Amino acid sequence: MERRNVIKSLGIGLLGLGTLPSWANNWNSDSFENLTFANSEVFIKIVDCLIPETNTPGAKSIGAHLYIEKVIKDCYSEEIQNEVKQTLEILNKEAVAKHQKSFEKLDNLQAVDILKNSTSNKKTVEFLKNLTIRSYTSSEYYLTNHKNYQMAPAYFHGCVEI
Amino acid sequence: MANFNIDSKKKRTFDAIVIGSGISGGWAAKELSEKGLKTLVLERGKEVNHGDYPTTMMQPWEFEHLGQITKEMKDANPIATKCYAFGEDSSHFFVKDAEHPYIQEKPFDWIRGYQTGGKSLLWARGTQRWSKYDFEGPARDGFDVHWPIGYDDIAPWYSHVEIFAGISGNKDGLESLPDGEFLKPHEQTCVEKHFTDQMRKHYNGARPVIIGRCAHLTDPQPIHYQQGRAKCQQRNLCQRGCPYGGYFSSNASTLPWAKMTGNMSMRNNSVVHSIIYDEKKQKAVGVKVIDAISKQEIEYFARIIFVNGSTVNTNIILLNSKSSRFPNGLGNDNGLMGKYIHFHNFETGISGEYEGFLDKKTDGIRPNGSYIPRFRNVKKQETDFLRGYASGFSASRMEITNGEGWGEELKNNLFEKKYGNWRVGSHFMGETIPKISNYVKLDETLKDQWGVPQVRIHVEMDDNDAKMVKDFKEQLTEMYTLAGFTNIKTRSRNSWNPGLDIHEMGGVIMGKDPKTSQLNEWNQLHHCKNVFVTDGACMTSNSTQNPSLTYMALTARAANHAVDEFRKGNL
Ligand SMILES: Cc1cc2nc3c(=O)[nH]c(=O)nc-3n(C[C@H](O)[C@H](O)[C@H](O)COP(=O)(O)OP(=O)(O)OC[C@H]3O[C@@H](n4cnc5c(N)ncnc54)[C@H](O)[C@@H]3O)c2cc1C
Ligand code: SF4
Numbered sequence: 054m055e056r057r058n059v060i061k062s063l064g065i066g067l068l069g070l071g072t073l074p075s076w077a078n079n080w081n082s083d084s085f086e087n088l089t090f091a092n093s094e095v096f097i098k099i100v101d102c103l104i105p106e107t108n109t110p111g112a113k114s115i116g117a118h119l120y121i122e123k124v125i126k127d128c129y130s131e132e133i134q135n136e137v138k139q140t141l142e143i144l145n146k147e148a149v150a151k152h153q154k155s156f157e158k159l160d161n162l163q164a165v166d167i168l169k170n171s172t173s174n175k176k177t178v179e180f181l182k183n184l185t186i187r188s189y190t191s192s193e194y195y196l197t198n199h200k201n202y203q204m205a206p207a208y209f210h211g212c213v214e215i
Numbered sequence: 216m217a218n219f220n221i222d223s224k225k226k227r228t229f230d231a232i233v234i235g236s237g238i239s240g241g242w243a244a245k246e247l248s249e250k251g252l253k254t255l256v257l258e259r260g261k262e263v264n265h266g267d268y269p270t271t272m273m274q275p276w277e278f279e280h281l282g283q284i285t286k287e288m289k290d291a292n293p294i295a296t297k298c299y300a301f302g303e304d305s306s307h308f309f310v311k312d313a314e315h316p317y318i319q320e321k322p323f324d325w326i327r328g329y330q331t332g333g334k335s336l337l338w339a340r341g342t343q344r345w346s347k348y349d350f351e352g353p354a355r356d357g358f359d360v361h362w363p364i365g366y367d368d369i370a371p372w373y374s375h376v377e378i379f380a381g382i383s384g385n386k387d388g389l390e391s392l393p394d395g396e397f398l399k400p401h402e403q404t405c406v407e408k409h410f411t412d413q414m415r416k417h418y419n420g421a422r423p424v425i426i427g428r429c430a431h432l433t434d435p436q437p438i439h440y441q442q443g444r445a446k447c448q449q450r451n452l453c454q455r456g457c458p459y460g461g462y463f464s465s466n467a468s469t470l471p472w473a474k475m476t477g478n479m480s481m482r483n484n485s486v487v488h489s490i491i492y493d494e495k496k497q498k499a500v501g502v503k504v505i506d507a508i509s510k511q512e513i514e515y516f517a518r519i520i521f522v523n524g525s526t527v528n529t530n531i532i533l534l535n536s537k538s539s540r541f542p543n544g545l546g547n548d549n550g551l552m553g554k555y556i557h558f559h560n561f562e563t564g565i566s567g568e569y570e571g572f573l574d575k576k577t578d579g580i581r582p583n584g585s586y587i588p589r590f591r592n593v594k595k596q597e598t599d600f601l602r603g604y605a606s607g608f609s610a611s612r613m614e615i616t617n618g619e620g621w622g623e624e625l626k627n628n629l630f631e632k633k634y635g636n637w638r639v640g641s642h643f644m645g646e647t648i649p650k651i652s653n654y655v656k657l658d659e660t661l662k663d664q665w666g667v668p669q670v671r672i673h674v675e676m677d678d679n680d681a682k683m684v685k686d687f688k689e690q691l692t693e694m695y696t697l698a699g700f701t702n703i704k705t706r707s708r709n710s711w712n713p714g715l716d717i718h719e720m721g722g723v724i725m726g727k728d729p730k731t732s733q734l735n736e737w738n739q740l741h742h743c744k745n746v747f748v749t750d751g752a753c754m755t756s757n758s759t760q761n762p763s764l765t766y767m768a769l770t771a772r773a774a775n776h777a778v779d780e781f782r783k784g785n786l
Contacts, residue, residue, distance in 0.1 A: 102621075102622060103621060103622065103625060104622075104625060104626050104629070105622055105623060105626065107623060107626065109626075111626065120279075120281065123279060123280065124280050124281070124283060127279075127280060127285040127286060127287070128280055128283050128284070128285050128286050129286060130286065161622060162622070165621045165622045168621070169621060182618070183618065186616065186618045186625075186629065187281065188281070189629065190616055190629060191275050191276050191281050192276050193274065193276045195629075196275065196276070199629075199630055200614070202275075204272075204274065204450055204452075205448035205449065205450045206448075206449055206450075206579040206580050207446070207448045207449050207579075208449060208578075208579040209401060209402060209449055209577065209578070209579035209580055209581035210402065210577060210578040210579055211402040211403050211404035211405060211407065211408070211577055211581075212402075212404060212405035212408070212572070212575050212577070213575065213576060213577065213578045214574060214575060215574055215575065215576050215634065
């Protein structure tokens with residue numbers, strides 16, 4: 054009965070689209086005193102190119118970039134933080150070499166192309182992708198519109214037709 | 216001045232004192248105050264009134280780290296963060312490692328909750344009765360100390376606490392796991408039912424698989440509404456505290472009830488340092504408390520004292536209660552207090568998949584799972600190890616998150632609705648043998664910030680535990696295979712240490728003979744009858760059930776005996 058599994062299931066409810074989580078509204082640059090990442094704009098481009106805005110909200114409008122920056126800084130080791138930093142630098146270098154602009158200035162297709170084919174650490178790119186997916190699939194938009202998420206369903210049926 | 220002192224002492228004098236407000240202390244407080252005794256509950260932790268649950272209504276996306284623990288928290292708390300329930304939503308109810316140090320002579324993961332309600336806010340709410348075979352086990356298998364009571368002595372008290380706490384379950388009619396006073400059971404999933412049926416067929420009824428019995432109000436009765444509790448809304452976020460009182464906690468149930476009698480007072484931030492023994496009266500007369508914040512010392516007095524600090528703390532308090540009559544700790548004439556610490560072995564588990572029922576899924580949330588009562592050595596010895604194990608069993612089906620692809624393709628994949636196979640799993644709960652070599656004792660020099668000696672913990676697993684783990688792996692693999700499960704994997708949790716079961720017991724055990732035990736059949740210290748110990752410290756053996764229901768029943772039983780003796784003038 055792990056909570057995380059439960060979050061991945063069920064419920065119904067319709068709330069606002071693509072709003073930022075409340076903690077992200079409170080977010081301000083003060084909480085980044087020891088900012089590990091020189092260029093956090095890169096995170097916006099990464100999440101935006103991975104899960105773009107279409108006729109539905111993408112990762113950027115649910116605030117995945119804020120989550121990623123925060124979780125890497127607060128929850129992961131210096132080693133992983135450094136790997137992320139290096140990866141961001143490499144992505145940027147590759148962007149400049151190929152398109153003569155920094156990574157965050159690329160359009161989404163160019164950015165995805167760099168991510169997919171980057172010579173940087175594949176594991177780190179995969180890690181950033183997983184964090185983006187995690188943030189997106191935990192968002193209010195996704196859970197309430199696509200997962201029938203309900204905090205307190207007040208019932209359980211052990212065997213229903215799909 | 217003299218009058219002032221007498222007055223002040225009078226204000227600090229009660230009929231009964233209960234040390235600790237957790238699962239067992241809450242029950243002592245309820246029974247004693249309900250029967251008319253002026254009762255003081257002393258709780259070392261902060262005040263948490265029912266409803267003071269800061270995270271309880273938070274949505275998953277409202278957690279800054281989506282539930283993940285920060286590195287700072289992890290590094291500062293290598294032990295507490297090992298508990299599966301320790302998360303971004305519940306960390307405020309756990310004791311942090313640095314604040315309450317102890318010495319591990321052998322690795323011991325001591326998980327604690329210091330606040331009103333203790334660990335009753337955090338527990339997983341599994342509640343099964345012991346059977347007569349469990350109480351008779353130590354005598355049958357030649358353990359050092361045998362139970363002074365049997366199933367018949369405790370059965371009415373199981374009923375008493377079940378009715379009030381609210382236990383959901385099915386009447387399964389099993390000798391090895393007696394039925395209780397149940398509220399409506401939760402439902403098994405398709406694959407859990409399939410497993411139950413397969414096991415019945417293959418083992419001729421010798422290996423029943425049932426829905427778990429748990430402390431949730433599936434069908435609240437008037438007695439629960441009177442406590443101010445309501446039906447469980449099936450959120451499974453219980454470790455945050457439940458705003459509806461849907462599961463049993465001291466905070467939602469026993470403590471408000473005790474308060475309603477008008478006979479209970481509670482003092483938080485009150486670290487009980489020791490129990491005061493009066494050499495002339497030849498009994499305990501009160502307790503010495505250190506205020507957790509001001510560090511000031513203050514004494515409280517009563518004719519009855521219940522020690523419910525949870526196993527290790529109860530051992531510490533009693534060992535630290537030294538007098539010229541009891542130089543080695545209150546009641547400790549035989550020198551065995553602190554020894555025979557035992558636990559449940561949770562070191563292994565098994566998982567698998569089931570490829571059937573692919574057109575079915577579950578719907579809603581169930582704060583419970585299925586349960587496999589112990590089937591080894593129940594009525595007679597059958598294996599090369601002593602005693603046996605119980606196991607959880609749950610089968611569920613999740614939507615798969617398809618994270619393939621990039622850009623719009625990835626986005627579309629994330630919106631796909633697809634289910635994987637059913638996933639099945641069991642955790643292991645093995646009985647361990649209480650041994651004199653597993654102990655807690657007080658350090659001779661190191662103290663905590665309240666001047667209480669730090670505890671040294673020395674608890675090890677043994678060969679019997681290893682053999683039992685091996686048997687679990689073999690038997691559960693066989694059972695999973697017979698049920699048609701695939702991808703079966705057993706696991707060993709190498710980082711698991713005793714203590715992480717959070718079922719630590721013993722040290723102040725019940726027994727018939729004062730030479731080998733500390734407590735009599737009513738949980739009174741053999742040598743100081745007005746002191747009662749009814750938390751895990753009193754347990755003579757541990758069997759395989761989650762222990763708290765038995766602590767509750769023993770507490771209610773002992774408290775009612777205490778009231779009778781008090782009225783007769785015997786205490
Ligand atoms: C995550 C988790 C899951 C669990 N799952 C289950 C389960 O499914 N089923 C089950 O039966 N059990 C379960 N348990 C165990 C259960 O919580 C304990 O068995 C139960 O809480 C013990 O009750 P207690 O009264 O002895 O101690 P506690 O509930 O821990 O209460 C002890 C209280 O005493 C106070 N105290 C300690 N020392 C002093 C002192 N010197 N002075 C004053 N006060 C003091 C503490 O602050 C605390 O409030 C689980 C525990 C956890 C943490
Ligand atoms: S599952 Fe029930 S008891 Fe647990 S938090 Fe939810 S409503 Fe409360």
